[in-house]
Amino acid sequence: MIDVMYFAWVRERIGEPRERIETSAATVAELVDELRAREPRYAAAFEDLSALRVALDQELSEFDASLDGVREVAFFPPMTGG
């Protein structure tokens, strides 16, 4: 089981801020493919990966990164702090 979190418009498109997911995905990209196949709202949120960023256990990461040992995955648009 893995905790998946969504922020900003990704959260709005998917309709919830977080969920626990049973997955056998080895990488972030595989997890994204599984989510896309679920329902249109996921396909809409993950339509363009270049518009998204991913964090693994609260550290910025990449879509080809391994999910081995990861407890928390977060998807969000590029950050706009400051």
Added chain:
Amino acid sequence: MTVRVQTESFDQGAELSGFAQGRSDLGAVVSFTGIVRDEAGTLDRMEIEHYPGMTEKAIASIVDEATRRWSLADCLVIHRHGPLRPGDQIMMVATASAHRVAAFEAAEFLMDYLKSRAPFWKKEFTKDGDTDWVDAKVNDEDALKRWEE
């Protein structure tokens, strides 16, 4: 080094009076305050979302990197989240060093990284009832390149 992530406003005067107090080895304090801007006069409010947990870690790591690059006697970062109105303060950074160049450069470095590497997202609500997530700017990402070693 102080990092605060909060919904409530802050008093920048009070923050600066208490900053790096009682030290005689300092030559410079630089501060920057970010304010909600409404150039077109159409903005009703802004809401800032963040990623609790990651936000604090990301800011701490940006501050660590700044203290590794410059000799800083102290460093302060305050960043708000939640609803904000035009004219409200969003955030402030302050740096203290023996020399002004280090204090200015470190403050700019902190600002550049907070913009693109701290997990905050701004949503604007116009007076007409429209909403829009603020897009990251290409310039913001380019601004990081000048700090690459």
